[in-house]
Amino acid sequence: MPAFKNIAVVGGTSTIGQALIKNLLTTKGEFDAVILLTRDPESKASKELAALGAETRKIPSELSAEAIPALAESLKGVDALVSVIGAAGVSDQVHLIHASVQAGIKRFFPSEFGIDLDLHAPSIPFVGAKVPIRQLLRSQGIASKLEHTFVENGYFLEGFFSPFFNWQISGTSVAVDIAGTGDVPVTVTHQADVARYLAEILRSDPAISRNKTLKFEGDRFTWNQARELVSNAVIHVPGVKTSFSTTYTSVENLEKRLETAQGHEWVQVQLLLATTRGQGLLSHNHNKLFPNLKPTSAKEYVAGLVV
Incomplete structure (x- = not known):
């Protein structure tokens, strides 16, 4: 039985x-409670999770310093807290x-x-907000009272093959603009598989993950290999006319764009540049900790994009 019996997710x-x-929630009774911490218990998603058996607890709309007492009250009885807060709220994790x-x-x-923060965060401003969170969790005052686990998985598989990463895939019509030469490998992992690895960590011996960074890898490829995967998938659609165009944007042009980029483009260009520098590739992975978990391969995912 899992050592963590009451799990909360924000x-x-x-x-x-x-x-x-x-x-x-798959196995009834495996955990005493699976708790959704939410600002809106009445939202459609919250209600759907509650219908499956999740306990919902309302938390303050702003995760500010003033909200700490109310947050602590919401966390009573919880053994492990998993934060899946979006980028805009990363700093609030303090x-x-x-x-x-x-x-x-x-x-x-x-x-x-995401990527290896300890290695690459200094050169990628977009992920900089995550660094103080690691530092706080590792600090003596916190680490003596609260264990942590960091999970890295490279890029999201779905995100890589999306317009945000310069892919336009519509049936059998494909266009891609490749960052750099396209020859540098990158790690990708499907979000569903990230969730599966998290679940297995919570079910496993806590010592395996106590105060550690665990790396999980769904697949790895270069931009050019990714292009080939999509091309092959398109070609194998019988009796359907296909189109496929490829362009390349140099590192120099991306760096020039970054000088004036703002908002989503500022994030996008940094992530594209990281793929050209090898910063999106995990040095190793811990997949063998959970050998029965078979992550989605890029080939499997791409096949579903072009149907």
């Missing part, structure tokens, strides 16, 4: 959050951490789910 209506909660300490939580999983 950001639980996100893609990973919903998949994680549903996974934890207050979640302090509330977790007040509530006596054993383990905190911050919202990371």
